[in-house]
Amino acid sequence: MKIAIIGGGPGGYVAAIKAAQMGAEVVLIEKEYIGGTCLNTGCIPTKVLLHSTEIYHQLRNEAEDLGLEINDLKVNWRNLLTRKELVATQLVEGVKNILRTMNVEVVRGYAKFTSTKTIEVSLTAGGKRSISFDKAIVATGSKSIIIPVPGHDLEGVITSREAMSLEEIPESICIVGGGVIGVEFANIYSNLGTQITIIEMLPELVANMDQEIVNSLEEALLTKGVKVYKSAKVLRIDRSGKELQVTAQLGDDPFQVIAEKVIMATGRKPSGDGLGLEEIGVKVDRGAIQVDRLFKTDVDNIYAIGDCTGGVQLAHVASASGLMVAELIMGERMAMDFRTIPYCVYTNPELASVGLTERDAVMKGYKIKVGKFPMYGNGKSVITGNVRGMVKIIADENTGEVLGVHIAGNSATELIASGAVAMRLEATVQELITTIYAHPTVGEAIHEAAESVFGRAIHIP
Structure with a gap:
C-alpha cells in the first residue's frame, strides 16, 4: 500500500508513523516545517513562554508569601526566546528521527494533485517530482485570519506567529480577539x-467553553490590569506617532x-485550497475540504484530516x-x-473542558x-497558592451519567x-465518587465536585 500524505503537522506526521508501523510505504510531503504550526510556531512555543512568564509573575508578586527572598529578579528575553526555540527544535528533531526510523520518506515542497492517483511536488530545492499513490491523506492545517479593517497591514500589526519572536517586550499591546490565542x-x-487590552467581538471571552469557568480567567486578567x-x-487601525x-x-x-x-488573534481558517483537489472531484468550500464521518472525500481513495477540513x-x-x-486505510477500524x-x-x-457545557446540555433537552x-x-x-477556579460536573439527572467536566485552576489541562x-x-457520578483520589492533589476537587452533584461535598459548607 502506497500512501501519500500532504502536511507534516500533528495530523500528517502521526498518520505517517501509524501507517508505516502497519506496513505501508509512506511519502510525507511538507512545504515548510515538520511538526507543523503546533510544534514550530503554535502550541509548543507558546506554552514555553507561558510557563516561564508564569513563574516570573508568581515570584515577582508572591515570593514573600512563599517564604522566599529574591533580589533583582528580571526576565532575560533573549534567553527565553532561545529556550523556546530549543524546546521546539528538540521535539521536531524527535519526530524527524521517528520518521527516519519508520522509513517514511519526507519530500520538501508544494504539493498539487494532478489526478486521483498522482501528486506533483514543486520541490523546495528546485524542480518538480511526480508521486503516485494508492491512498492520499491531506493534512494541510490552517492559517491565521486577518480581518480586513483599514490599517490591518500597518507595521506593528502582527499575528500570533510574530508575537512569539518580538525583539523586545512591548510596553503595550492591543489584542483583537478574546479566544484561546x-x-x-x-x-x-x-x-x-x-x-494589555483585549477587544472581543462576542459577548464572552473563550466563547466555546463553560462561562462559569471562563469567569475565573477573566477575573485573573482584570486583576493583572488587563482591560x-x-x-x-474594531473599525480601523491608524498610526499614531x-x-x-x-x-x-x-x-x-x-x-x-x-x-x-496590535496582535490579530481573530482565529484561523482551513488551508485546503490551492491543492488541485477541486479539479479531481473533491469538494472544497472556502478552503475547507469536505469529508464524511470517516474523513473520506468525494474521491474514494483521498482523505482529509485536521484543521483543513474546517472542523475542530x-x-x-x-x-x-x-x-x-x-x-x-490499512484495513482496521479504530473507534x-x-x-x-x-x-x-x-x-x-x-x-479545561470536555463534553457538554451546562447551557448545551439544557439546549439538548437533558434534565x-x-x-x-x-x-x-x-x-x-492552597499549598501552591493557586486558589482561583473550580471543578464543575454536569450529569444526567435520570441516569447519573457524566455529560461534561469543566475545570478552572492549577493543572486543569492535566x-x-x-x-x-x-x-x-x-461513567456515572457515583462511580467518580467511589473512586479514591490521592491526597493532597488537585484531582481531589473532581471527587468533591462529584459529591456536590448530590449536595454532599465534604470540604465546603
Missing part, C-alpha cells in the same frame, strides 16, 4: 508587565486604544483523526469517540444536575483527561 498572549505579556472590551467591533491607534465601537460608542503592537481546530483532534484514517475532545487554555488559571467545588477548598491548591476517560466509559 488572544487570552494566552494576554497572559504571557501581562505576566511581563505589558499593558477587556466585549461585544466590541510611534504607536498604533485602534478605533473600536462598543454599542453606539466609539473608543480608541493606543498600543505599541485542535492538534490532538488532528492526531486522533490521523490515527483513525491510517488504521482504516474514536469524538464526544470526548478536551478543550484547553494554558493561562492562569488554566481552563441535569450540576456539581461544583471551588479550588480554595482544595488542599493542594486533570481533564480523567473527565474524558469517564465520559468515554460512560
Whole structure:
C-alpha cells in the first residue's frame, strides 16, 4: 500500500508513523516545517513562554508569601526566546528521527494533485517530482485570519506567529480577539508587565467553553490590569506617532486604544485550497475540504484530516483523526469517540473542558444536575497558592451519567483527561465518587465536585 500524505503537522506526521508501523510505504510531503504550526510556531512555543512568564509573575508578586527572598529578579528575553526555540527544535528533531526510523520518506515542497492517483511536488530545492499513490491523506492545517479593517497591514500589526519572536517586550499591546490565542498572549505579556487590552467581538471571552469557568480567567486578567472590551467591533487601525491607534465601537460608542503592537488573534481558517483537489472531484468550500464521518472525500481513495477540513481546530483532534484514517486505510477500524475532545487554555488559571457545557446540555433537552467545588477548598491548591477556579460536573439527572467536566485552576489541562476517560466509559457520578483520589492533589476537587452533584461535598459548607 502506497500512501501519500500532504502536511507534516500533528495530523500528517502521526498518520505517517501509524501507517508505516502497519506496513505501508509512506511519502510525507511538507512545504515548510515538520511538526507543523503546533510544534514550530503554535502550541509548543507558546506554552514555553507561558510557563516561564508564569513563574516570573508568581515570584515577582508572591515570593514573600512563599517564604522566599529574591533580589533583582528580571526576565532575560533573549534567553527565553532561545529556550523556546530549543524546546521546539528538540521535539521536531524527535519526530524527524521517528520518521527516519519508520522509513517514511519526507519530500520538501508544494504539493498539487494532478489526478486521483498522482501528486506533483514543486520541490523546495528546485524542480518538480511526480508521486503516485494508492491512498492520499491531506493534512494541510490552517492559517491565521486577518480581518480586513483599514490599517490591518500597518507595521506593528502582527499575528500570533510574530508575537512569539518580538525583539523586545512591548510596553503595550492591543489584542483583537478574546479566544484561546488572544487570552494566552494576554497572559504571557501581562505576566511581563505589558499593558494589555483585549477587544472581543462576542459577548464572552473563550466563547466555546463553560462561562462559569471562563469567569475565573477573566477575573485573573482584570486583576493583572488587563482591560477587556466585549461585544466590541474594531473599525480601523491608524498610526499614531510611534504607536498604533485602534478605533473600536462598543454599542453606539466609539473608543480608541493606543498600543505599541496590535496582535490579530481573530482565529484561523482551513488551508485546503490551492491543492488541485477541486479539479479531481473533491469538494472544497472556502478552503475547507469536505469529508464524511470517516474523513473520506468525494474521491474514494483521498482523505482529509485536521484543521483543513474546517472542523475542530485542535492538534490532538488532528492526531486522533490521523490515527483513525491510517488504521482504516490499512484495513482496521479504530473507534474514536469524538464526544470526548478536551478543550484547553494554558493561562492562569488554566481552563479545561470536555463534553457538554451546562447551557448545551439544557439546549439538548437533558434534565441535569450540576456539581461544583471551588479550588480554595482544595488542599493542594492552597499549598501552591493557586486558589482561583473550580471543578464543575454536569450529569444526567435520570441516569447519573457524566455529560461534561469543566475545570478552572492549577493543572486543569492535566486533570481533564480523567473527565474524558469517564465520559468515554460512560461513567456515572457515583462511580467518580467511589473512586479514591490521592491526597493532597488537585484531582481531589473532581471527587468533591462529584459529591456536590448530590449536595454532599465534604470540604465546603
